[in-house]
Amino acid sequence: MLLLFLSFLFFTFSSPSLSLNQEGLYLLQVKASLSDPDSALSSWNPRDPTPCNWRGVSCHSATASVTSLDLSNANVAGPFPTLLCRLQNLTSINLFYNNINSTIPSDISTCQNLVHLVLAQNLLTGELPHTLADLPNLKYLDLTGNNISGDFPDSFGRFQKLEVLSLVYNLLDGTIPAFLGNISTLKMLNLSYNPFSPGRIPPELGNLTNLEILWLTECNLVGEIPDSLGRLKKLTDLDLALNNLVGNIPSSLTELVSVVQIELYNNSLTGELPRGFSNLTKLRLLDASMNQLTGTIPDELTQLPLESLNLYQNHFEGTLPSSIADSPALYELRLFQNRLTGELPVNLGKNSPLIWLDVSSNQFTGPIPPSLCEKGNLEELLMIYNSFSGHVPSSLAECGSLNRIRLGYNKLSGEIPDGLWGLPHVYLLELVNNSFSGQIGKSIAKAANLSLLIISRNEFNGSLPEEIGLVNNLVQLSASNNKFSGPLPESIVKLDGLGILDLHGNELEGELPSGIQSLKKLNELNLAKNEFSGKIPDGIGSLSVLNYLDLSNNQLTGSVPFSLQHLKLNQLNLSNNLLSGELPSLFDKELYRSSFTGNPGLCGNIVGLCVGRDGDKHKGYFWLLRSIFVLAALVLVVGVVWFYFKYMSYKKARAIDKSKWTLMSFHKLGFSEYEILDCLDEDNVIGGGSSGKVYKVVLSNGETVAVKKLWRGVKKGYESVDLERGQAPALDQDDGFQAEVETLGKIRHKNIVKLWCSCTTRDCKLLVYEYMPNGSLGDLLHSSKSGLLDWPTRYKIIIDAAEGLSYLHHDCVPPIVHRDVKSNNILLDGDFGARVADFGVAKVVDVAGKGAKSMSVIAGSCGYIAPEYAYTLRVNEKSDIYSFGVVILELVTGRLPIDPEYGEKDLVRWVCTTLDQKGVDHVLDSKLDPCFKDEIYKVLNIGLLCTSPLPINRPSMRRVVKLLQEAGAENQQKTAAKKDGKLSPYYYEDGSDHGSEHENKKGFQS
Template sequence: MARGNWSFKAQNFFYLPLVLCFTAAFVDSLNEEGHFLLEFKKSLSDPNNNLGSWTNSSDSTPCNWMGVWCNTDFKVTSLILNGFNLSGTLSPSICNLSHLAELNVSKNFFFGQIPNDLVYCQNLEILDLCTNRFHGELLTPICNITKLRKLSLCENYMYGDMPEEIGNLNSLEELVIYSNNLTGNIPGSIGKLKQLKVIRAGINFLSGPIPTEISECESLKVLGLAQNRLEGSLPVELFKLQNLTDLILWQNRLSGFIPPEIGNLSSLELLALHVNYFSGLIPKELGKLSELQRLYIYTNRLNGTIPRELGNCTSAVQIDLSENQLSGFIPKELGNISNLQLLHLFENLLQGSIPEELGRLKLLENIDLSINNLTGTIPLEFQNLRYLVDFQLFDNHLEGTIPPELGVHSNLTILDMSANNLVGSIPSHLCRYGRLIFLSLGSNRLSGKIPYGLKTCKSLTQLMLGDNVLTGKLPVELYKLHNLSALELYQNRFLGPIPPEVGRLGNLERLLLADNHFIGNIPHEIGNLMKLVTFNVSSNKLSGSIPHELGNCINLQRLDLSRNQFTSDLPDNIGKLVKLELLKLSDNKLRGSIPSALGSLTRLTELQMGGNQFSGSIPVELGQLTVLQIALNISHNNLSGPIPSNLGNLQMLESLYLNDNQLVGEIPPLIGELPSLLVCNVSNNHLVGAVPNNTAFHKMDSSNFAGNNGLCRLDSYNCHPSLTSSTTRKRSWIKQGSSKEKLVTVISIVVGLISLFLIIGFCRAIKGRQPAFVVVDDRSKPDVLDNYYFPKDGFTYQDLVEATNNFSENAVIGRGACGTVYKAVMADGEVIAVKKLKSRGEGASVDSSFRAEISTLGKIRHRNIVKLHGFCYHQDSNLLLYQYMENGSLGEQLHGDGTSLLDWNARYKIALGAAEGLCYLHYDCKPQIIHRDIKSNNILLDEVLEAHVGDFGLAKLIDFPCSKSMSAVAGSYGYIAPEYAYTMKVTEKCDIYSFGVVLLELITGRSPVQPLEQGGDLVTLVRRSIKDAIPTIDIFDKRLDLSLQTTVNEMTLFLKIALFCTSTSPVNRPTMREVIAMMIDAREAVSKCSSPTSESPLEGDAQSRDCVEF
């Protein structure tokens, strides 16, 4: 087939006069096929004028037109218009081209249905309509174009079932229909396609079992059915496909055993079965797959040991068996896989020592054995690996020292050995080649000083050495590490002053020096750290005044100066820290009045100022802190005057501590109406009147109101506001009645008070030993079958059984890797969501770590976080009880069946709400929670479409005070940050990246996974679109009303934020608090300015371009 660049050239000048005389006739000389193409063009919009050569001019044929290919007879055989930025409908007139064999209009903006008349293109061999906006059912007529060899309809909005007639395409070699909305079963007729080599039907809603008939596609090389809803077991018949090289079935609902017959696939190079429900053993027959290069079976329910036969897979480059329930020892035979570059075995139940043979894998780049029960020492052989980049062993029981020459021979980038029992000193050469970015050695027993090699490691961005026994003064050299964004040295034995050179770390965002022996003042130079977000120097011996310059750290969001010896007044300019969400100043010697400037800190969610010497009245400005939620604590001071009534404005407040002051007057009625209040402690003041008479205050312990002679509960004996307003009236009440009655009354009061104090003392003692959120697991009592905690009475396991109809399929509202979610309608009409977790293994249902995790999660309360109501363990069932969300997930709203359109204003509010919830997990939970799987399906919507971040219940906790970092849950495909591929490290910046993808979903309406031809993900697709100068408005979701310029402007700003969040380098990504600020600023900017949007969202913004890194 030749390129159609043919043109007519007059060879005989005899015809020239004739041409001149009949110009009009010459203009009309364009052949019939040219007119068919012009007819086809009429239905298209061509903003880039790519079809400018398609004109009825001097050409006699269209063969030299852009995108047109012809044969030697000047017949159009191929029309290749991919990536031309065309929009419009697909005209069936194209089928008038009788010799057309290839039609490719992929990567455009065609919309509407694929015309039925396309069936008349009977000579078509290649039909590529990928990456457009076609909708409608997969048409049966297409299945009658029997010469088709390649059918590509991927990345559109096709829906409905795959037609049985697909079996008519007996010449078909490639079927590429991924990323649509196809439903139903895969038809068995697909087995008739004997020439079929490639099936790519992932990212749809296909259900049912994998048909055994696929095994009859004897030429099949690639079977890609990932990210569907396929169920059942792997058909044994599949393993007859001797030509199969790629078996891609990840993220479905497949279950059962992995059949041993899988060892018959002798040509297999890629096996991707991850994120399913496979159980049982890893078949030893995998060892027969000598061509296997990539083995991914992580995030399943596999148990037993790792078969040593895997060591026979000598071609393997990557092996990931993480997030299962594998036990036993790591087989030393894995050391035979000489080409291995990546080995992930994290989050299993592996035990024993690390085989030294692994340290002899000379090509090894990435090894993660974290979150197991490994013991013994770290083999010295690892220090000789020249290509080792990422080395993670955290959260095990390893002992001994870190290999002393680690880093001498390799370009280490990531090293995490935190949460072990390592001793000795930190090796000197970890940063020998200046590539080390992330170092986490916290929660060990390392001693000595920080080595010189780290003090000069300029590549370091995060240095986390907290919770060890390191000693010495803070080395001045550390403050030359200008790339540092996190310096965590808490819970060590550092001493001396904090050097003023700390002010040189201009990129520092997190400075944690708590629980050491630092003395002296906070240096004034701290005010130079303009990017500082978290500053914690609590539990030291710092003294003097709080520096005025601290007010220059305008990005501070968490400030903890508690448990020191600071004196003097609190500086007024602390009110400049308007981004603060947590402020802890408790247990110092601060004096003077509480500054009214605190009322400017309107983002505060927690304010702790107890245990000081503050005097004067409570400033009424505290009533402006309307997002205070966790606590307002100004107890144990010398405050006087009445309780300001405008504290009743704190509608989200859960804990209010005003106890042990000199407050007078009554408890304002508005405080009694606070809907979220759980604790209100006003004990040991001079308050009078009645305690508010509502349900919340009825549940509070009486000790919260003790020590106020004029205060009583309305539901108690002889408590009337008129009788408690003055001492005089109390005396007159005591004087009533006879002497005998008085004596009885006095004795009753004395006995009652003694009993009350004894009860209070006992309750306080018990309370001091128990967490606020209780999960009981009493295995010493065999008769106890149910262990549960609920915030209110009346729920039992049996109630849950009845509410879910014995956990029937009809009650299922969701499934995931963590477990199954049921809708439970309780007897009183309340609806809750019950998540039945995957089994954690026999005897491990409620172990101490799980109990601690649930206890922590139970304390989380935020309006944008799905509430965890309780936990129940019954025999082998672990149940989590969540708040029910009426409108399902954001993913369902954007991409699901029966999609209900969300307008832009709704999407804005959802994005902001989700950001607030995620920000709370990052900054206000202790220990910090990194979600690890942010995606649109984990953002749930209530009845008014307010966003609630969900599925954090099983997210691994990252306790910054213990420097425990995790990489176990990588997230969902399309949302995973790029650095995870080489660091296997999950930080809060991974959550930021995932959230940026969610923003892109809201903006574009597209799913996070995109065709491989466009990079495979939404981020790459959008970046390429911008790089190719595609107008911004064409990137936006066409289902939205884009006629309003303010909407387009705001979406453009959100596109910038999304690209900022998805920067390739985690260092360039904003924090979650910065994301929220940018969202709010975007709406404010649009409301103030209605300037038209630029064609490129980053046009003229060089700084943003650098951050986006195209």
């Protein structure tokens, strides 16, 4: 008996897990099957009697049996642990946002009591198991954001209690099956953003009479919308956007009596809007934009309590019914890009809290209704491209809520009410191409938030007020082709954020301000066709980002400042002035002829200069004598020609045959291809990769350029990603060269690296860029020189790079996706100004806007590749935004995008995990001054927003630019906006700024 008692004590105390109940033992086995790099399961202690106090484990209060397991955001990895199914009372499993991989096992059907199963945002692959339908109690199934492929198994029509089915962002490539209409218990069906084969909306979905939410966004749907959807009486949200649906909008949709929002945008729907919308008494949002609808807007629409009516980019014709002004809940009215005529209702805004009004690009006439801001809520007034006439109502000058005003391209006239110039929240005031007169009011000093003042092509007169120098946030002042007179106000040099100053075509006079060098961000200076006199200030040559300078057709005197040679100009025009003296050597070339004609006193080697001067005839004799000496020299060397050619033949294998090179220039060049070729030796190599080498070439005129030399025979394609080097193998030379030339050859932006020219021959291709003295951001940030990058410098680099990418995404037509955004592809000039570079894998986005473009191979660098791009090969602007978010995190943390220290994580996951476990101070780069903490925190949050796992939750680059600007602004009043596109100062070529209208319309719940 004593022996048995001792044995019992031995086993009890030597094996502490014996004190744990059976369910705890099962969970310990689950723990052993998972990788847990963050020790998320450290609280799972085998010495506890039950697992009820472990992280993520919930138990029944009476029986202590496990009922729920929630390990969301735990960063655990491994296959799905089917051992959980041995927990007899387990009803809920939540493994959201982990690294659960492999396939969903077929024996998951043994979890007979399971009600909730959430495996969203993991790495699951393979097909949907048919056994999922064998779970008799399953109500909630969320598999969003995985790599699940294939088709729906037939068994999915047999779910007994399923209420929520979400498969957003997977790789399902079959069609939406009709048998889903058999799941009569469904309340939510979300299959959005899958690469389905082209297929119709199954009419059988109309049998789902309990359905409340139906999201089929970007599912490659074709054909017509079935009438049967009108039977879904409980439906509150219908989203069929971003498909290829055709035909009429069925009248049966007006029978959806519970519907709150209907989204049909970006399809090919035709016909008129159906009658019967008066039945939809709960409708708050109707978006049928970007289709081919015709006809008029039904009056009954205007009687509904609509919060948002979006019908732009259709072909509506007719007038706007006056009843729309009587809708008491109307706060958003967007009808742009249609063919609407007539006048706006005179009482529009009188009885409703109108916030957003956009009637741009129609054929409206008549006056602007004075009641638009009657309730004091109006924030955006967009009326461009119409035929509105009359004066601007004085009531708008008292509308303190306004933040964006666009009245351009109309027939408006009269003086602007004085208070309108000084509205405190307005950041965009555009009055271009009207017949406005009068002066800019002195009240403009109160315009604390004004960034863009665009009033060109009007009849404004008088002098520019000194108070304009108090508009500290002004980025663009465009007032060309008016009747302004007098001198430039001295205060204008205080606008240190000014990027564009365009006053050409006025009657301005006097000397240019001597302090113009303080405008460090000036990118464009156009003062042509005025009456300016005096000398060109030397300070203009110190404006490092200036690339457009036009001072032509004035009365400027003196010489051309030699400091202008320091600028990297795309456009230079000093013609038709009174300049004199010798031309600076950089400009003393024939290609600059048009830049200096009409200045009789200028002298140089350009034919036509120094007209009428006595020295001209002597210069002719000089050229004759020089020609004689050249001829004599040719005779002298004729004896060695034979030897020279023999020598060249001997060196043929090693020398570059310059005669076979083809030069394609994209800017005015001050050098030839031969000068470049002569400098391509190993002593000038400053970098290289698998596709070739990069040379630093100092030209005879003192300018420095960078030359990328691509060799023949580079391996084609991105077959795999090189994890050690953190980048993909080289792109095929022809593909990369062509992409680089086609992209950079047409781009003109201060934050995109300038491609001077390309040189090609059969065996070699050269790309000649502007030289960046400080190299790449990645090399500098992750080297011993990182101390040079204090926070203000890093912030400047972030802003510059963001503006460059925003230009690619929003201002290029069609948009351009870079596809390899990383810190090593952001180059830094002498002032740490950033340029986006390396467009060898850039792609043009589908201009029709029908979704992401599929690539045949992965391009990009490890640590920067967006998760959905890595497994879907679908590319759009959101892929670049994710990569840019990683760059932001690099700058904030000072860490590499991938590092052995992170284990199996990358920088994004390391930041998220460290924030959760240790707090923000353990994430920030210790080299950064703590006094900037608040600003750094804000930028860190923007980086996390850009790296959101779901692309739909990432902001547009326009929005990123605005968020970054707001993060860096101290004591500045911030403007609010409903959607991404509304905060940007940029425009499309057609004058619109609606590109991001449909971004982030809804998030996805898990």
